[in-house]
Amino acid sequence: MPDAERAGRGAAYMATLDPGLEGALRKGMAPIAPDFADMMVEFGYGEMMSRPGLDPKSRQMVTLGALAALGHPVDQLKGHINGALSVGVTPAEIVEALMQVALYAGFPAATNALRVAKRVFADRGVSPLPATGEL
């Protein structure tokens, strides 16, 4: 696949997660590693994430599991919780996914991931809880 096609696919996939994602990535890396931004767009999103063999919801679930388990990539987790909402995963499903990480990577990893989700949900004005606030 030519670079331009890879970049185009990557940009298109990124736009489904967040219209501002590619721009923010390129702006952040411009003063230090613009090639790295290219790699993330072309390889990360253009070659890998946009492959047709797995639906976007499942891709986000894998991503949330990996990022929450690792624990340290807080900004990336925030971005992919937002991306999960954009591809149609509900807030309640995101919460279920992050809670479950407690089994595999411990309660602190899950707790901190849920705190990140809480901020993303607040920013987007959505809630994982029933409208009445009851479970």
Add this chain to the structure above:
Amino acid sequence: MPDAERAGRGAAYMATLDPGLEGALRKGMAPIAPDFADMMVEFGYGEMMSRPGLDPKSRQMVTLGALAALGHPVDQLKGHINGALSVGVTPAEIVEALMQVALYAGFPAATNALRVAKRVFADRGVSPLPATGEL
């Protein structure tokens, strides 16, 4: 939820992943920590994994992401690749999910997870590749 109900739910969920899973777990822990096996059945599967808010395929996707990213839980990854097949995730989808972990946790984590999948697929006689062996 009474313990017996939690245990029953956990056992039922485990059986959907592998009919022999609960037995193997209890047998392995019997000489050292039978209470820990109870916790895994009652809490891990009965309270968490069997919650209704997320479909089993998505739960397995989160799990594969977390286990592959951590890298060291090889037996558990093997068990959950098998479980993913049991709940209807295709071999090709599992491969896509594990490949994607390279982005978040590095190529070695993804490579080693794919090797585990290769063994599980061989044991079950399934393949992620088209029948002709061509892509």
Add this chain to the structure above:
Amino acid sequence: MPDAERAGRGAAYMATLDPGLEGALRKGMAPIAPDFADMMVEFGYGEMMSRPGLDPKSRQMVTLGALAALGHPVDQLKGHINGALSVGVTPAEIVEALMQVALYAGFPAATNALRVAKRVFADRGVSPLPATGEL
């Protein structure tokens, strides 16, 4: 064990670490995952931490070792350093425990854990050093 008994045991154990711990946990999770707070109280503290087979000091030592080694769970480490003080571990013992993590998880993990301890000790007005400030 019925849920109410598990919750009661968990709440009692949490109170020995910090009287405000359960309330803070429930308040933080209320808008996003109240069930997760239940799990932490009932399972984490009620079923696991309050088991009779290990003294509270040893439980805190295991916890400090695990959290400091993982590195990313900073808030949880802070909470359990505070909890260790509450169950009678001295500031000097906590420092010894965290220093030792350097051997198993590296100097950065130990250094960052000691910095967290420094803040907890300052908040509680205690010191690991002899009164004269000399060693």
Add this chain to the structure above:
Amino acid sequence: MPDAERAGRGAAYMATLDPGLEGALRKGMAPIAPDFADMMVEFGYGEMMSRPGLDPKSRQMVTLGALAALGHPVDQLKGHINGALSVGVTPAEIVEALMQVALYAGFPAATNALRVAKRVFADRGVSPLPATGEL
């Protein structure tokens, strides 16, 4: 502290964990990095582990928490489970400590650590369970 004193302290501490530990360490490193064996004896055991400010049981608890949480240092975990037995920690206490790691680093880390303990206990002919095999 002169090197010889550090080495002597380290050797003495190692002997309390396992009389063959220093020899095995030095033999394993001899063909590749004998200086590294010196560092482990002199610094790891002589300067750090043998400090007087923390009792040996607590030191082993921190170590078990750290090693089990990291997951990959299997041989070292085996050695320190053995060492914990040598300084008087009971098999049942070791099991409690390793189970608890599930809360902080996930069930797979705890499960794999318990499997290591099972092998150490079998080698030493001890059991964490009541004599009748009942709990």
Add this chain to the structure above:
Amino acid sequence: MPDAERAGRGAAYMATLDPGLEGALRKGMAPIAPDFADMMVEFGYGEMMSRPGLDPKSRQMVTLGALAALGHPVDQLKGHINGALSVGVTPAEIVEALMQVALYAGFPAATNALRVAKRVFADRGVSPLPATGEL
């Protein structure tokens, strides 16, 4: 850069580490994820490792640091110790690099990495020690 050029660069770089590396990688992934092997050759080696801005010795040093610190990627560490030898890093330098990982990721990570190096050195018939076996 067209795919063929990326693949060619990657293959050439891999050959400098080990003439059999690309073949072994492709053979291992053929029955499960041949696209993943392509990505490793084209992106991993062709786009990243073969960039001109850093000398091969430094690239291997970064790689050894990362792999040894993570702890779980044993086969990859083995491959890159071998690759380091191929690009002219001496056995003694590799040992120094891996020992140093003890500071940042703990003694067990460094110890296990040194054990992997011992096997690679034995396979290639080289030694990090002076010819007399003395230091």
Add this chain to the structure above:
Amino acid sequence: MPDAERAGRGAAYMATLDPGLEGALRKGMAPIAPDFADMMVEFGYGEMMSRPGLDPKSRQMVTLGALAALGHPVDQLKGHINGALSVGVTPAEIVEALMQVALYAGFPAATNALRVAKRVFADRGVSPLPATGEL
């Protein structure tokens, strides 16, 4: 090696990375663990980092690989990026080294490390990019 010699070597090595490093380390640890600062100076820098068998650039490359891969030691990574500049590694080489960590520990680890480098470079008024800002 007597303690004073180890301390002297460590202090000298630290000064090559940053003239204020030892003072900052000792000041930060003074109220909580002055012995730990001694260990870092005497053992970490005096015994390990100042060993003659590996050039300082290679030592910093190993360190950057390890710290960036672990992800959580942000302050230490910042310090060693600064130290790498001090021993003559160019900003462009540091960027190459950190980008490469994406292969072994994932894109988030590399991205976050590059962000740390961006701050260090800004503080020192250096840039990894050609003077025209073009690549």
